Amino acid sequence: xxxxxxxxxxxxxxxxxxxxxxxxxxxxxxxxxxxxxxxxxxxxxxxxxxxxxxxxxxxxxxxxxxxxxxxxxxxxxxxxxxxxxxxxxxxxxxxxxxxxxxxxxxxxxxxxxxxxxxxxxxxxxxxxxxxxxxxxxxxxxxxxxxxxxxxxxxxxxxxxxxxxxxxxxxxxxxxxxxxxxxxxxxxxxxxxxxxxxxxxxxxxxxxxxxxxxxxxxxxxxxxxxxxxxxxxxxxxxxxxxxxxxxxxxxxxxxxxxxxxxxxxxxxxxxxxxxxxxxxxxxxxxxxxxxxxxxxxxxxxxxxxxxxxxxxxxxxxxxxxxxxxxxxxxxxxxxxxxxxxxxxxxxxxxxxxxxxxxxxxxxxxxxxxxxxxxxxxxxxxxxxxxxxxxxxxxxxxxxxxxxxxxxxxxxxxxxxxxxxxxxxxxxxxxxxxxxxxxxxxxxxxxxxxxxxxxxxxxxxxxxxxxxxxxxxxxxxxxxxxxxxxxxxxxxxx
Amino acid sequence: xxxxxxxxxxxxxxxxxxxxxxxxxxxxxxxxxxxxxxxxxxxxxxxxxxxxxxxxxxxxxxxxxxxxxxxxxxxxxxxxxxxxxxxxxxxxxxxxxxxxxxxxxxxxxxxxxxxxxxxxxxxxxxxxxxxxxxxxxxxxxxxxxxxxxxxxxxxxxxxxxxxxxxxxxxxxxxxxxxx
Numbered sequence: 015x016x017x018x019x020x021x022x023x024x025x026x027x028x029x030x031x032x033x034x035x036x037x038x039x040x041x042x043x044x045x046x047x048x049x050x051x052x053x054x055x056x057x058x059x060x061x062x063x064x065x066x067x068x069x070x071x072x073x074x075x076x077x078x079x080x081x082x083x084x085x086x087x088x089x090x091x092x093x094x095x096x097x098x099x100x101x102x103x104x105x106x107x108x109x110x111x112x113x114x115x116x117x118x119x120x121x122x123x124x125x126x127x128x129x130x131x132x133x134x135x136x137x138x139x140x141x142x143x144x145x146x147x148x149x150x151x152x153x154x155x156x157x158x159x160x161x162x163x164x165x166x167x168x169x170x171x172x173x174x175x176x177x178x179x180x181x182x183x184x185x186x187x188x189x190x191x192x193x194x195x196x197x198x199x200x201x202x203x204x205x206x207x208x209x210x211x212x213x214x215x216x217x218x219x220x221x222x223x224x225x226x227x228x229x230x231x232x233x234x235x236x237x238x239x240x241x242x243x244x245x246x247x248x249x250x251x252x253x254x255x256x257x258x259x260x261x262x263x264x265x266x267x268x269x270x271x272x273x274x275x276x277x278x279x280x281x282x283x284x285x286x287x288x289x290x291x292x293x294x295x296x297x298x299x300x301x302x303x304x305x306x307x308x309x310x311x312x313x314x315x316x317x318x319x320x321x322x323x324x325x326x327x328x329x330x331x332x333x334x335x336x337x338x339x340x341x342x343x344x345x346x347x348x349x350x351x352x353x354x355x356x357x358x359x360x361x362x363x364x365x366x367x368x369x370x371x372x373x374x375x376x377x378x379x380x381x382x383x384x385x386x387x388x389x390x391x392x393x394x395x396x397x398x399x400x401x402x403x404x405x406x407x408x409x410x411x412x413x414x415x416x417x418x419x420x421x422x423x424x425x426x427x428x429x430x431x432x433x434x435x436x437x438x439x440x441x442x443x444x445x446x447x448x449x450x451x452x453x454x455x456x457x458x459x460x461x462x463x464x465x466x467x468x469x470x471x472x473x474x475x476x477x478x479x480x481x482x483x484x485x486x487x488x489x490x491x492x493x494x495x496x497x498x499x500x501x502x503x504x505x506x
Numbered sequence: 507x508x509x510x511x512x513x514x515x516x517x518x519x520x521x522x523x524x525x526x527x528x529x530x531x532x533x534x535x536x537x538x539x540x541x542x543x544x545x546x547x548x549x550x551x552x553x554x555x556x557x558x559x560x561x562x563x564x565x566x567x568x569x570x571x572x573x574x575x576x577x578x579x580x581x582x583x584x585x586x587x588x589x590x591x592x593x594x595x596x597x598x599x600x601x602x603x604x605x606x607x608x609x610x611x612x613x614x615x616x617x618x619x620x621x622x623x624x625x626x627x628x629x630x631x632x633x634x635x636x637x638x639x640x641x642x643x644x645x646x647x648x649x650x651x652x653x654x655x656x657x658x659x660x661x662x663x664x665x666x667x668x669x670x671x672x673x674x675x676x677x678x679x680x681x682x683x684x685x
Contacts, residue, residue: 052546052650180585188585192594197607204611211622219547223648242632245639246647248530250629251548253561257625260567264614264621271614275607474648478547483523485549490524 050324052477059220059471060227062320070466073319078462084455091448092167100170104444108432113446114168115279116421117453120304121161122202122276123297123417126269127305128154129209132216133265136258142333144475145325148220149316149461150309151213152468156460157308158206160453165202194278201275208268212261215254218244220469273301280424287367287428290355296348300420303341303387306334307413314407316465325471328401335400338413342391345420349388367428375440376427379419386416512684514637515541515657516665517644518672519679523549526652529675530555533654536671540660544638544653563628567621574616578609637683655683 050058065071095102105112128150135143166175178199180188189196221241228234244250277297280288310331317326356368371380390412394400399409426441464470481487520526523545530543534557543556553560586592587599597604626632638644638655647653654677656668669680 056649180581186590188590190592190594191582191586191608192597192601192604194607197611200608200611200615204615208614208618211618215622215625219648223546226645226648238634242626243634243636244631244648245636245644246544246546247629248543248545248549248552248556249558250631251545252553252558253563253625253628255548256561256563257621260564260621261618264618268611268614271607271610275611278607474547477650478550483547483549485523485527485551485555487524490522 050480051482052480055325055476055480056223056227056473058322058325059469059473059476060224062322062465063224063467063469064227064233066230071319074462074466078459078466081455081458081462084451085459086455087448088163088452088455091445091452092163094445095167095449096172100168102445103449104442104446106439106441108437108439109426109429109441111425111429112441113422113443113449114164116418116425117450118161118164118168119276119297119421119425120418121157121164121453121457122205123273123301123304123421124308125154125157125161125205125209125305126273126298126301127309128152128157129205129212129265129269130302130305131309132212133262133269136262137266141479142330144472144479145322145327146309146313146330146334146471147475148213148216148468148472149312149464149470151209151216152461152464152470153305153308153312154209155206155213156457156464157305158202158209159460160457162202162206163453163456164449165198194275194282197275198279201272205268205272208261208265212258212265215258215261216472216475217468218242219246219254219474220472222246223473224469270298273297280428285428286361286363287371287424290352292348292351292355296345296352299341299344299348300387300417303338303345303391304413304417306338306341307410307417310334310338310406310410311414312461314403314410316470318403320465320470322471325476328403331403331406332397332401335394335406338410339391339394339400342387342394342413346388349384363433367431370431371423371427374427374431376423376430379423379427383416383419383423386412387420390416513658513665514683514685515655515663516668516672517638517641517653517655517681517683518675518677519643520652520654520676521678523552523652525676526654527552527555529654529672529677532671532675533656536662538656538660538662538668540663541654541656544644544647544655546648546650546652549652561628563621563624566624566628567617570620571613571617575609575613578612579605582608637685640684641681643679643681 100114103112103114105114128147131143131150132147132154136147166172169175169178178189178196189199218241221237222244225234225237225241228237274294274297277293281290281293283289313326313334314331317323353368356364359365371377390409393405393409399405430441431438477483482489518529520529526543526545527549530552533541534555543552545552582605583600586594586601586605591599593599595604638647638653643651644653654672654675656663656672658665662668665682672680
């Protein structure tokens, strides 16, 4: 029986043809690289979580301290914001929305890749998703928490945020259900809750794995409580899989609706630069684009340091890069189409807004956006680049930067040139950089804790896409009765 | 029937999906009712091999989802058009297009919460203890081993015959379970 540690593997940068287990049902290369059996998959994933607390790797502790310190700073910043009010930002007439909304849209957009992987790729039977869906979903949840921290804090009187929800009150008032901002409240909260339920549902069988392997009391209690007493009953799996399908079927249109509704915050207004019908699909494409870039940013170091290269292979990196290429091209098309529509509409204000984006005082933001979002992903046409972990990580980083600037360009450049020249202004951030840094602190603290204590790969799902998971796999059919067990543990 | 009073059932271990698939077919064909297969991941087609019924969950989700959807449309119309009628943005009091996003999101929310809760309720979870957890071998059910358990309350249950059936179906280990 070959275990993960006993097998030496080639460098996986250019291993597209390195087929170990041909998948007979799919006729494609194996999704799990190397001769691993089910137990080896369990070992590979669980060893990350099962290291004793005192044996936590030093780089991890360093990362967690850094993220935790940033989160503590964010806590202080929030206190300062509550005490002083949004006057600590550079927002002023006419730029009433700036980094608060930019950060919100940035983080919500990042969340979209997780749901796309977990729901849409699931419905399309894209089995390669099983290696990456767990932490992509975790990324979604933490990104939406970071986004909520922006949008909940930008309201001014934060202690009145309960007005956002339809709570019966003594004034007989209800929220304005005709307002895009109220739509956003429902969209983001629904999105967060559904993502959380979906994520937790997927985690339960893997929590059970950790529970059954736990040797220490606190782990038995912790994972025992989280696993809800899951025992892998096939009668349970039937309902479970149905629930998973239903959650996926609802999450798929939900994720498209969320960024559509976020775009309505802009598109339903009358402002030139915001009032465009292309916004919903353009925002959704941009969200998926930025989200997949964030998946790469998180996944490439994680698979390296956690020793998961056989589960998250070059094929996964390449597939994600292909999606980045497609959505990046869609975003580039949307940028071009905005200009075309502005010219074709013959509207002076619209035309001015777009020319001003390109050559006005914020030209630097616009050209950062174009170079990062339109030019960078085009390098993924080259296979050498899109199968390289180093290139993918670097280019994904640029996409992250570009997508933050996209939201900055949309929000701030459309506002800073008001209809009257006397109202023009140039927005300069004051303390906002700490606000953005703080959301990163929040996100990475949660993400690092997740990596340490939760299974980062969907163990049961990965097993189910291995060829020997099929009861009619040819290894069983051809093997005599006595060889059945050997075939299962050896894999091939 | 068993003579032992503290017998809950019999647990048999199988080594791979193929073995448990074949074994489940045999247990099903032998006419057992109160039995179950426990596996580390959903083995494709095993529910058919067991003769397990399809889940009722989709119907529950459909019912609650439609109810939630209808409620939200009425609630929005009532809140905006009747409880505190106010003209906003020149729209009529009953302005369906502007109600769609919240209406839609609430439909999704009610359906998904139902799917989530329904999954655990129909499966009888959380259930902290189960007789199978008494078995040391059963700890690998969430790793790489496959199990069949037959309950002693099954009308066809006979300790020796049931054990022989499970053994004959290729079990590598057969244990008796206490409640």
